[in-house]
Amino acid sequence: MLKNICVTQINLLKSVSNMQQQVRTTFVLKRKYEPLLHKTNEKPRKMRAKHFIYELVEDTSVKKQPNLEVVLKQFVQGVGDKGDVVSLRPNFVYNKLLLPGLAAYKTPENIAKYAKTEAEKNTLEHSSPYAQRTVNVLESITLAVIMNKDERWVLEPWHIRASLRKAGIYCNEECISMPSQRIEGPDLKKENKEFYCTITVNNLEKARLKCRIHHWSTDPSERLPYVLEHWKMPAEPLLGLEDGATANETAELTPKST
Amino acid sequence: MAHATSQGPKLLYGFKRPNRFEKGLGAQLPEAYRKFWREWKLTTPAAVHYIPKDGQWERDEVTNEIKPIQNIPLPLIDPPESHEGIWGGESVIKGFQKRQQTKRRVPHFWVPVLKRSVVHSQVLNEYMSVVVTERTLVQIHECFGFDHYLLKNLACDLRSSLALKLKRKILQELEKGCPALAADPGHQKEVLKEYSRYLESYTSEEIDWYGHTYLEAIRKLQIQLKAEEKVVPHKVEFRSQLIEQLRKAGIAEAGGSDASATKDAQPSAEHKDADIEALTKLESSPSSSSWLSKINPFGKKET
Numbered sequence: 040m041l042k043n044i045c046v047t048q049i050n051l052l053k054s055v056s057n058m059q060q061q062v063r064t065t066f067v068l069k070r071k072y073e074p075l076l077h078k079t080n081e082k083p084r085k086m087r088a089k090h091f092i093y094e095l096v097e098d099t100s101v102k103k104q105p106n107l108e109v110v111l112k113q114f115v116q117g118v119g120d121k122g123d124v125v126s127l128r129p130n131f132v133y134n135k136l137l138l139p140g141l142a143a144y145k146t147p148e149n150i151a152k153y154a155k156t157e158a159e160k161n162t163l164e165h166s167s168p169y170a171q172r173t174v175n176v177l178e179s180i181t182l183a184v185i186m187n188k189d190e191r192w193v194l195e196p197w198h199i200r201a202s203l204r205k206a207g208i209y210c211n212e213e214c215i216s217m218p219s220q221r222i223e224g225p226d227l228k229k230e231n232k233e234f235y236c237t238i239t240v241n242n243l244e245k246a247r248l249k250c251r252i253h254h255w256s257t258d259p260s261e262r263l264p265y266v267l268e269h270w271k272m273p274a275e276p277l278l279g280l281e282d283g284a285t286a287n288e289t290a291e292l293t294p295k296s297t
Numbered sequence: 298m299a300h301a302t303s304q305g306p307k308l309l310y311g312f313k314r315p316n317r318f319e320k321g322l323g324a325q326l327p328e329a330y331r332k333f334w335r336e337w338k339l340t341t342p343a344a345v346h347y348i349p350k351d352g353q354w355e356r357d358e359v360t361n362e363i364k365p366i367q368n369i370p371l372p373l374i375d376p377p378e379s380h381e382g383i384w385g386g387e388s389v390i391k392g393f394q395k396r397q398q399t400k401r402r403v404p405h406f407w408v409p410v411l412k413r414s415v416v417h418s419q420v421l422n423e424y425m426s427v428v429v430t431e432r433t434l435v436q437i438h439e440c441f442g443f444d445h446y447l448l449k450n451l452a453c454d455l456r457s458s459l460a461l462k463l464k465r466k467i468l469q470e471l472e473k474g475c476p477a478l479a480a481d482p483g484h485q486k487e488v489l490k491e492y493s494r495y496l497e498s499y500t501s502e503e504i505d506w507y508g509h510t511y512l513e514a515i516r517k518l519q520i521q522l523k524a525e526e527k528v529v530p531h532k533v534e535f536r537s538q539l540i541e542q543l544r545k546a547g548i549a550e551a552g553g554s555d556a557s558a559t560k561d562a563q564p565s566a567e568h569k570d571a572d573i574e575a576l577t578k579l580e581s582s583p584s585s586s587s588w589l590s591k592i593n594p595f596g597k598k599e600t
Contacts, residue, residue: 065345066390067347068371076364083369093394094395096348100410137417144438
């Protein structure tokens with residue numbers, strides 16, 4: 040009845056029309072005792088104390104909120120590429136995507152606005168939103184490459200592959216590119232020395248893998264003493280080159296391998 | 298009898314107490330503010346804390362009795378804190394719980410769960426840390442943005458003076474053409490295009506008076522009234538009157554000062570002094586003729 044007084048409401052409701060719904064994320068109550076009926080177009084009767092006894096219908100703040108759909112404005116690591124419509128938990132979407140301006144609400148205009156152009160589709164910058172996670176894991180670990188102490192060997196990609204498998208990472212030999220210099224053994228001077236090789240993820244992303252050589256013998260008496268948590272200790276470079284130089288070297292090499 | 302009173306025949310239906318817009322300064326508040334007041338205070342807000350029944354009539358399931366449906370809203374309390382945050386239409390409910398059938402009712406307050414979050418206004422180009430409820434955020438998502446949420450919803454549904462103040466600011470900014478986004482003209486154009494449809498339902502005076510509480514509106518009105526009436530000291534007023542009178546009477550000094558107004562400031566000031574001297578002479582001339590002026594108590598005694 041009183042709604043009629045307000046003139047602006049009608050104008051405003053027109054703009055609201057596109058899919059706005061009533062939501063309740065709060066205490067929803069109802070009266071335990073209904074108040075008596077009052078005359079139409081008159082004020083409600085004076086209520087008694089029992090009419091203020093309420094019962095909880097539902098508390099929607101403990102209910103699970105549905106996912107929120109947004110359009111990504113740019114590539115977001117672990118979420119998606121530009122123009123993707125993703126549906127995620129509302130708090131994550133609001134705090135991590137909408138507020139930093141990485142995404143916009145899913146409206147027809149926004150979908151059209153942030154859709155990928157032809158030129159952008161052709162230039163592939165990221166193979167997948169999750170590839171960077173793999174790169175991060177590979178770059179964070181120190182890989183122990185355990186070689187024979189008694190037999191002669193030359194370090195090859197399959198050694199790295201086996202060591203990675205021991206560490207719980209499975210990859211093809213084609214993905215692994217070794218440093219340009221030959222590494223031969225057994226040589227106890229090379230024990231616990233560091234070198235870098237490059238792993239190519241999805242034929243696109245490159246990860247620098249830190250490896251350390253350790254010697255191991257089948258004869259238990261021949262084995263080197265075990266050093267506790269040796270991967271946490273600093274180590275010398277094996278190839279006598281600075282880290283940056285080896286990185287460049289490997290980067291040059293990798294296109295051949297891929 | 299009725300015709301003799303100021304309220305006229307209205308008295309027939311009982312004495313009507315003047316409300317805040319019919320007495321005192323409130324009567325001078327413009328129609329623009331009253332419109333906002335109606336939107337804010339006299340409109341029934343959307344049902345947040347109860348589920349309204351649909352339809353006009355309902356049938357009792359047991360007795361098959363037909364009764365009209367009368368949705369009486371739950372009385373809500375807006376604490377001062379609710380005006381410092383944006384609670385999205387929620388407020389405190391004061392009432393009772395009947396926890397056991399055989400026990401007395403227990404007073405209880407249902408208070409919304411509050412949290413601090415950041416909201417982003419595109420029009421103002423600003424991030425704000427405000428106290429919100431989950432419902433506010435859900436509504437922001439449903440309206441596709443904080444600005445849309447403020448502009449779409451009525452004042453009675455926003456239920457917070459902070460939100461209303463922001464709404465006024467956003468409307469003012471839109472009216473000016475978003476100077477906050479002047480650094481990026483393309484983006485500014487887009488924002489204006491997106492939000493300008495909200496400006497249709499307001500005139501610029503309405504925007505100016507939007508979102509003020511009653512006390513703030515009165516203060517605003519007082520400032521306006523004060524600015525309108527300029528107080529000129531009587532000294533200045535009376536002097537100009539007198540000079541005018543003298544000019545009419547045809548006194549040469551009074552007319553002369555006006556003629557020399559085109560000259561530099563320095564000589565005109567001298568002329569003014571001359572005027573004053575002339576005036577004092579004029580004033581003193583009748584008194585000099587009286588015998589009292591001849592008595593000088595501080596003068597040297599003639600022996």
